[in-house]
Amino acid sequence: MYRFSLEAGSIVEIEVDGSFESVLSLYDDEDALLMTDSTVRLRSEEGGDYAVVVSGDSSDSYGPFSISSKNIELNDTGVLVVPGTTSGWLQSEPRSYTFTVSENSAYQIDVVSADFDSVLVMEGPNGYYTENDDGGEDNNARMGDLLVPGEYTLTVGSYEGRQGLFDIKISSLDIQITESDTLSLGSEITGWMSAGSDSYSLEIQEEGEYQIDMRSLSLDSVLVIEGPDGFYAEDDDGGEDYNSRIIETLKPGSYQVTAHRHPESEAHSGVYSLYAGRR
Template identity: 60%
Template sequence: MSKASSLVKGALGAATVTMLAGCPLSTPDSDTRVTIVGSSADKLVVGERLRGELTTQSPLNVKDGSRYQSYRLSLAEGGLVEIEIDGSIEGIMSLYDDQDELLASASPLRFRAEESGDYAVVVSGATADSYGPFKLVSRTIELNDTGELSVPGSTMGWLQMEPRTYTLTVETAGAYQIDMTSGDFDTKLVLQGPNGYRAEDDDGGEDYNASLDDILAPGEYTLTATSYERSTGLYTIDISSMDIDITDTDTLEVDSEINAWMRSGSDTYSLTIETEGVYQIDMKSTRLDSVLVVEGPDGFRAEDDDGGDNHNSRITGAFQPGVYRVTARSYEERSTGLYTIEISNMDIDITDTDTLEVGSEINAWMRSGSDTYSLTIEAEGVYQIDMKSTRLDSVLAVEGPDGFRAEDDDGGDNYNSRITGTFQPGVYRVTARSYEENGGIYSLSVQHR
């Protein structure tokens, strides 16, 4: 949450001016004190490009050996200006008032005059070796800050250390998004409204800017725009309605998708599975770190945090007919926002058997631990047993007559398991398991080579 302010305020006094210029601007024998503003011969006019150059003949800053050039700038009370330095030179801009108080130091430099008067813009080299031509490009920034916000709408304002409050009227219930962006400080938003509603955000938007999105009821709201640390600078507030169809239900159906809005805690749904099979449940969100929990018949329980795409939640498993409880929540308990839940029938034919046959392949679902099969070899020969899965790190073990034993983890294609060897006639025990003891779909095949 560390976005450094582009504005630095503080009173440095005449000592700083002396160091900047490299020589006293007033003498002990003189009652006349020359300020930076007073010593600036060249004038900077807002809206006009000004060319300059730092050379060995430019005034010297004895503190670090850099050179500088100063310009007089006249501003009216309330005037907001932005000044940028253009060119190959590595420079720093500072702004002083007529009392030699440092008001701002940044690039670009933005400043709002609290009173009319003359100011000094000082361009300094970043190092003692910073020389060359430059251009100063300046413009007046027009604010449209009325204190009233509308939907949709955009407001540009200036924060002078203290929070700024706005009135927002919501006419229609729905999902809305409010963004506060600034290149000058770390933004923060607080929204208060009917029936004790309150929401706030600091870093929820892009580049650590503030962003609020929520379902808002009709009524009048108060929006407070502020900074994480009492800062000064330019900001923009954008308000838009989100075109989202929120599904008002607590029931999930196979091969369907719902949109929902999580306010706090968790949301619970009922899911009825009519036919045994492999199903996939996805919870997706760009605002929440989604977490899914599914509980059902015969002690069934599954949970996932990041198993889906883009760190979303996904639970894939073999489900028996029955009623299941699906709980959707955010890993960070106080998070709110839009999410979707989708239920899909994977249409995978699970082979209900504990026997393997040469020349055949089965699909199976590993719930936990391991699955065991019986394999009968009728004739001596070379055989290949493959266990394949995109969900499991497969491990195969085969035990048989005369102490026969073989095991493999990654001997097949794509790190799957494969055992190839000479098998004598007899009955063999084939054990399929996952290296990480997790569940998922896999296939087993036996071929005579």
């Protein structure tokens, strides 16, 4: 057991390095257990005395170890730099931030945390609203969209109600929206769905097996293909990361490829891509 004190508002990270699988248990000054993990991070709201206990995760876990702690400094002002990265701390309530977009542009926004499953909500001009839970890697939140000028609010939350450290990363996306309603084999179309659905024509010259993909970072994509002789195919999550993919044998003729968003999707608008090719 190791005892230490923290000032109000300070954030500490404690880690153990050793030859065995270790567990850290954190207690307050009344010996109430606050958390147990391989690495513990704590923000002391009012300051006080704490204790951390190092143990093995089983009766066979023992040996030498070193324990280290460090204070974490945040650049959290509540206002986000675009593009840029801001580090923050989530306590018991969701944390809100504002940022300003000066011109029409596409952005990707990530909330990355090793402490909790992040949830992200974004609100903006003209009733704009979108949210995401697991759009990024390792259950982190991610969204990408074309944003119009104005002030936006980002709200970061935890799916499990946990606390911890997180980073908000806003990146500019170099996206050129395709000004065409024709999907050509071997090429990719980039679209922006603002409402309803978008349809594209696809010409098949030779019978064969074809693959059509719809991908999006923010939309829950749904893909529909209609063609000759009553042909109809639809897919929701057949691709990677819950994206849509249709693999079918298509006969020569004219087809209509329609990009939808799932009716239960919280994101009403977003950037997506369509690709069609022969397998």
